[in-house]
Amino acid sequence: MEQLRKTLRDSKTARWVALGIVAFTMLCGYYLTDVMAPLKGMLEEQLKWSSSDYGFFTSAYGWFNVFLFFLIIGGIILDKMGVRFTGRMATIIMVAGALIKYWAITTTAPWIVGHTWHILWFDMKAQVVMAGLGYAIFGVGVEVAGITVSKIIVKWFKGKEMALAMGLEMATARLGTGLALGTSLPLARAFDKVSAPVLVCLIMLCIGLISFFIYTFMDKKLDAEQAAYDKANAIVDAEESFKMSDIWKIFTNKGWWYIAILCVLFYSAVFPFLKYAQDLMVNKFGVAEKFAGAIPMLLPFGTIILTPFFGNLYDRKGKGASIMLIGAGILIFVHAMFSIPFLNQVPVAILLVILLGIGFSLVPSAMWPSVPKIIPEKQLGTAYSMIFWVQNWGLMGVPALIGWVLDKWCITGEVMKNGISVHTYNYTIPMLIFMSLGILAIVFAMLLKAEDKKKGYGLELPNIKQ
Numbered sequence: 001m002e003q004l005r006k007t008l009r010d011s012k013t014a015r016w017v018a019l020g021i022v023a024f025t026m027l028c029g030y031y032l033t034d035v036m037a038p039l040k041g042m043l044e045e046q047l048k049w050s051s052s053d054y055g056f057f058t059s060a061y062g063w064f065n066v067f068l069f070f071l072i073i074g075g076i077i078l079d080k081m082g083v084r085f086t087g088r089m090a091t092i093i094m095v096a097g098a099l100i101k102y103w104a105i106t107t108t109a110p111w112i113v114g115h116t117w118h119i120l121w122f123d124m125k126a127q128v129v130m131a132g133l134g135y136a137i138f139g140v141g142v143e144v145a146g147i148t149v150s151k152i153i154v155k156w157f158k159g160k161e162m163a164l165a166m167g168l169e170m171a172t173a174r175l176g177t178g179l180a181l182g183t184s185l186p187l188a189r190a191f192d193k194v195s196a197p198v199l200v201c202l203i204m205l206c207i208g209l210i211s212f213f214i215y216t217f218m219d220k221k222l223d224a225e226q227a228a229y230d231k232a233n234a235i236v237d238a239e240e241s242f243k244m245s246d247i248w249k250i251f252t253n254k255g256w257w258y259i260a261i262l263c264v265l266f267y268s269a270v271f272p273f274l275k276y277a278q279d280l281m282v283n284k285f286g287v288a289e290k291f292a293g294a295i296p297m298l299l300p301f302g303t304i305i306l307t308p309f310f311g312n313l314y315d316r317k318g319k320g321a322s323i324m325l326i327g328a329g330i331l332i333f334v335h336a337m338f339s340i341p342f343l344n345q346v347p348v349a350i351l352l353v354i355l356l357g358i359g360f361s362l363v364p365s366a367m368w369p370s371v372p373k374i375i376p377e378k379q380l381g382t383a384y385s386m387i388f389w390v391q392n393w394g395l396m397g398v399p400a401l402i403g404w405v406l407d408k409w410c411i412t413g414e415v416m417k418n419g420i421s422v423h424t425y426n427y428t429i430p431m432l433i434f435m436s437l438g439i440l441a442i443v444f445a446m447l448l449k450a451e452d453k454k455k456g457y458g459l460e461l462p463n464i465k466q
Contacts, residue, residue, distance in 0.1 A: 007222055007225040007226045007229055008218070008221055008222045008225050009155070009156045009157075009222060014218070015156040015157060015160070015165075016165075017218070018152070018156055018215060018218050018219070018222075019153065019156065019157075019165050019168065019169060021211055021212070021214060021215040021218070022087075022149045022152055022169070022211075022212060022215050023149070023168065023169045023172035023173070024172065024208060024211050025087075025091060025145065025149070025208040025209070025211045025212045025215075026142075026145065026146065026149055026169065026172060026173045026176070026208075027172045027173060027175055027176040027208070028176065028201075028204040028205050028207060028208030028211075029094055029141075029142040029145055029146075029173075029176065029205065029208065030142070030173045030174070030176030030177050030180070031176040031177075031179055031180050031201050031204055032094075032098055032101075032138060032142075032180075032198070032201035032202075032204075032205060033061070033138075033142060033176075033177070033180070034176075034177045034180040034181060034184075034271075034274060034275075035180040035184050035197050035198060035201050036057070036058070036184070036198075036275075037180065037181060037184070037274055037275045037276075037277070037278060037296075038180075038181055038184045038185040038278045038292070038293040038296075039184055039185060039188055039194050039197070040054050040275075040276070040278065040279050041278075041279065041282070041289055041417065041422065042185070042188055042189075042194045043194060044420075044422045044423075045417055045418055045420050045422065046193075046194050047105065047127065047194065049125070049128060050407060051403045051406045051407045051423070051425075052403050052404055052407050053124070053125060053128045053403075054403055055399050055400045055401075055402060055403020055404060055406075056124060056128060056132060056400060056403070057128050057131055057132045057135065058135075058272075058275050058399035058400070058403070059132075059395075059396045059397065059399050059400035060131075060132030060133070060135040060136040060139070060396075061135055061136065061138075061139040061392070061395055061396060062136075062139060062392035062393065062395050062396025062397075063132070063136040063139070063396065064136050064137065064139065064140050065136075065139055065140055065143055065388070065389060065392040065396075066389065066392045066393055066396055069389070070140045070144075071140065071143050071144065071147075071385050071386075071388050071389045071392060072247075072382070072385050072386055072389050074086065074090065074140070074143070074144035074147065074385055075144075075147055075381045075382040075383070075384060075385020075386060075388075076244075076247075076381070076382055076385070077089070077144075077381075078144070078147060078148055078151060078381030078382070078385065079246075079378065079379065079380070079381040079382050083148050083151055083152050083155065083219060084216045084219050084220065086144060086148045086381075087145060087148045087149075087152075087212050087215070087216070088212065088213065088216065089144070090140075090141045090142070090144040090145035090148055091141065091145060091205075091208060091209040091212045091213075092141070092209065093137060093138070093140055093141030093144070094138055094141030094142050094145065094205055094208075094209070095141075095202070095205050095206060095209055096137055096138075096141070097134050097135065097136070097137030097138025097139070097140070097141055098134065098138050098198070098201060098202045098205050099134070099202065100130070100133060100134030100137060101131050101134030101135050101138060101198060102134070102195060102198045102199060102202055103130075103134070104127055104130035104131035104133070104134055105127070105131050105194060105195045105198065106193075106195045107127070107130075111126070112126045112127050112130060113126075113127065117129055139392075143385075143388050143392065144385070145212075146384075146388065147381055147384040147385045147388055148381070149169060150166070150368060150371075150380070150384050151380050151381050151384065152215075152219070153165045153166055153169060154372050154377060154380055155222075156222075158372065158377070159463075159464075159465045160464065161312070161315055161463075161464065162315065162369050162372070162463050163311035163312070163314040163315045163320075163365060163366070163369035163463050164308055164311045164312040164315050165311075166311055166364075166365070166368050166369050167307040167308035167309070167310065167311025167312065167364075167365045168307075168308045168311070170303070170307045170364055170365070170368075171303060171304040171305070171307045171308050172304075174300035174301070174303040174304055174307070175300065175301070175304055176300075177274070177300040178297050178299075178300035178301040178304070180197075180201075181274065181277075181278070181293045181296050181297040181300065182293055182294060182297040183197065183200075184197040184293065185197075185278075185289070185290065185292075185293050186290070187200060189290065246378070246379045246382065247382060247386075249379070250375060250379055250382060250383050250386060251386070253374065253375070254451055255374045255448065255451045255452070255455060255457060256371075256374055256375060256383060256386075256387075258444050258447050258448035258451055259367060259370060259371060259374070259387060259448060260386065260387045260390040260391075261390065261444045262324065262328070262363070262367065262441055262444040262445055262448060263367060263387050263390065263391050264390045264391045264393060264394040265394070265437045265438070265440050265441035265444065266327070266328065266331065266363050266364075266367075266437075266438075266441045267391050267394060267395065268391075268394030268395065268397075268398045268437050269331055269335065269434045269435075269437040269438050269441065270299075270331070270356070270360050271395055272394075272395065272398040272399045272402060272434075273335075273356075273434055274296055274299065274300075275399050275402075276399075276402055276406075276427070276430065277295070277296035277299075277353075278292045278293050278296055279292075279425065279427075280338070280427045281295050281296070281349060283412075283424055283425045283426070283427060284344050284349075284426075284427050285344055285345070285346050285348075285349045286344070286346075287346060287349075289417075295346075295349055295350055295353055296353060298350065298353045298354055298357060299353050299354075299356055299357040299360060300357070301357075302354060302357030302358070302361070303357050303360055303361045306357065306358060306361035306362075306365075307361040307364060307365045308365075309361075310323060310361055310362055310365035310366065311365040311366075311369065313365075314365060314366050314369060314462070314463060315369075315462060315463040315464050316462055316464060317462060318458075318459075318460045318461045318462045318463075319366075319460050320366035320367075320369070320370045320459040320460060321366070321370075321445070321448055321449035321452050321459045321460055322449065322460065323362050323363070323365065323366040324362070324363050324366050324367055324445045324448065324449075325442065325445040325446060325449060326359075326362055327358075327359045327360070327361075327362030327363035327366075327445075328359070328363065328438060328441040328442040328445045329359075329442055330355055330356070330358055330359030330362070331356070331359045331360075331363075331437075331438035331441060331442075332435055332438035332439055332442065333355070334352050334355050334356040334359065335431050335432075335434040335435035335438055336431075336435050337352050338352055338427070338431040338434075339427075339428050339431035339432045339435060341426075341428055363441075366459075369463060370457075370459050371383060371384060371387070373457045373458050373459060374457050394437075398433075398437075401433070402430045402433065405429055405430055405433070406425050406427075406430065409429060410425045410426045410427065410428075410429055410430070411423045411424070411425060412424045412425060412426050
């Protein structure tokens with residue numbers, strides 16, 4: 001007789017505890033990802049960085065993931081070696097990258113401070129390059145950790161509350177983003193050091209690493225129970241293990257491409273926006289610098305509630321492709337309103353950030369749980385990694401583009417801050433760039449919905465199987 005409780009994943013308590021542990025690790029990772037976003041002004045004051053320097057540093061997140069294919073390699077390792085090995089590797093890389101980044105912005109080494117290096121075809125401050133190197137290494141770790149956690153959620157929640165679980169994990173990650181936006185500048189001002197919040201991040205990452213190592217014991221027990229159950233019930237896994245040829249199968253899947261392109265367009269219109277949002281609040285809406293991070297902070301904190309809500313809606317009611325379409329439409333509206341020069345009242349900024357938070361909750365809550373409906377589970381690690389790889393082109397290129405555009409066309413004057421002259425900016429052109437990304441996103445959301453109707457992936461169907 002088949003046992004009533006098949007494995008540990010059938011215990012609601014066990015699977016939600018597992019989710020909580022790995023979600024906390026991602027919270028720590030996303031705290032460091034966005035911790036420098038509120039510090040653009042202080043970087044100009046204390047380290048003499050320009051907008052182009054800041055854009056170059058921010059783009060470093062995707063250097064190794066994009067150009068050296070480290071993220072795709074991480075996905076292949078995930079499918080070959082499993083979540084325990086890959087997760088441990090990724091969290092250690094995160095800590096190493098954070099260490100280098102912290103060292104770079106605190107060092108007094110004479111071969112770094114005041115020196116300029118010629119990189120490829122341009123000159124860049126040595127300190128910016130080294131900080132970027134640390135951020136790039138961290139970017140490899142946090143992105144591979146992200147795809148690992150996505151596969152962990154599928155492993156524990158497939159056929160159950162998968163979109164809700166992914167929504168809650170994303171909400172926890174957004175809590176890390178919100179904490180970064182809300183606490184980074186106050187910490188830096190309190191210690192009068194731009195490096196202070198980065199040190200806090202480094203400590204949190206060490207705790208997150210320990211947290212993931214604790215999860216591996218649960219994962220090992222789950223695998224043992226699954227193997228025992230399969231043996232007791234004479235179940236043979238008919239699915240072949242991952243092969244390198246599976247990469248081509250993913251690459252030629254039109255539905256996968258639509259999700260990947262929608263992902264890069266959507267995230268490129270949100271995360272790079274957050275990198276500059278505090279500066280936008282200061283320059284356009286006249287918000288005092290010490291309070292300017294509070295408004296962008298509303299976006300990630302809003303998603304903490306809304307992403308699980310929309311994920312639960314997808315689990316129970318379906319309509320995944322439609323949810324993504326609505327979210328992309330909201331994105332266009334918000335950035336169009338931000339681009340209008342005379343809409344410069346603080347309540348308008350607050351309202352638009354809240355609306356952007358709604359759009360930002362809608363798309364990911366349906367997008368990530370839709371991938372397992374298109375791609376077989378044995379290929380999921382590689383499929384997610386390839387989506388993240390495409391996404392990293394945007395996360396690398398768009399911040400650098402915005403920084404260059406600001407320096408090239410958007411400087412409106414100079415003001416004195418703490419005795420130092422810094423530029424002021426007009427953000428109309430950057431907002432129009434973000435709006436154009438939203439327009440392209442809605443096009444690919446429509447193509448995805450059409451492909452789902454053609455192929456019958458079930459993106460409009462509920463995730464929970466009765």
